[in-house]
Amino acid sequence: MKKQRVIGMFDSGVGGLTVMREILDQLKDVRIVYFGDTARVPYGNRSREELIRFGEESIAFLIGQGAEVIVVACNTSSATALPTLRERFNIPMIGMVEPGARLAVEKTITGRIGLIATETTVRSKAYSSEVSRALSKGSSPDDSVLREAWQQGEAAIALVKAQACPLFVPLIEAGLANSAEARGIARTYLEPLQANCVDVLILGCTHYPFIEPVLQKILGENVLIIDPAQAVVEELKILLQRMEGGGLYGPVEAPTGSVLGKKHWRARYYVSGDPGLFRQVGNTLLQEPIDLVEQVTPGE
Missing domain, CATH: 3.40.50.1860 (Rossmann fold)
Known part of the structure; x- marks a missing residue:
């Protein structure tokens, strides 16, 4: 057995x-x-x-x-x-970091990757480093157009915006992931990411999938949410x-x-x-x- x-x-x-x-x-x-x-x-x-x-x-x-x-x-x-x-x-x-960064590299279409995470994770710049490392190790976008443009030096692939979301974890731990308060806070946190035109968003905290439906509704269908799990x-x-x-x-x-x-x-x-x-x-x-x-x- x-x-x-x-x-x-x-x-x-x-x-x-x-x-x-x-x-x-x-x-x-x-x-x-x-x-x-x-x-x-x-x-x-x-x-x-x-x-x-x-x-x-x-x-x-x-x-x-x-x-x-x-x-x-x-x-x-x-x-x-x-x-x-x-x-x-x-x-x-x-x-969680290396697998999540690698998956984001594979799934981006524009090369503009976003991250939401805790303050400590954002300060560490670990995801930014792992995105670069994944590319250097041979990971590349599944999208053939972006992959070819990146290989020829005509397009960049990078984590362009990391946003700390310190209020998400306390809300989720309190069972308020789908509350009006959570939705209002999420809109505020996501504005800088939308302004940077990210097309994939890494959930850089394992609590955040609890709030994923709220995030997806705000971001719309053109932004792919990456769950490193x-x-x-x-x-x-x-x-x-x-x-x-x-x-x-x-x-x-x-x-x-x-x-x-x-x-x-x-x-x-x-x-x-x-x-x-x-x-x-x-x-x-x-x-x-x-x-x-x-x-x-x-x-x-």
């Missing part, structure tokens, strides 16, 4: 559930242990040092629960802390195939008392804050209801 791999995921709150949904829909032979650091949400205004510490605590907890792969389902942590976390843990990790799933598929083929990473022994000893489950949920609020908001997103959420304090 094929080994059922355990994926560990962490985010500042409910946002990472958007990534989890894509994984569960497309990968039937995995289990997911999810940790939402809801006691310390939002991460968007945290320092790099704090984000590294939070990441270390989250990853150590997930490994203790039997995780064999870590998905850093938080763009802010991916943009600032992931390189250091990879140095400190001998476990494969997938972040789709690209993360493709990268995860490749990684799991390598593991099954005897690649760099083999099976991880589950510690005594870990969730691996429990049968007939696909997902386990842990939070550092209020389990009830997480369950309430999370149930609006996932097709399978969240029945049990356990409160834990990583690092203690």
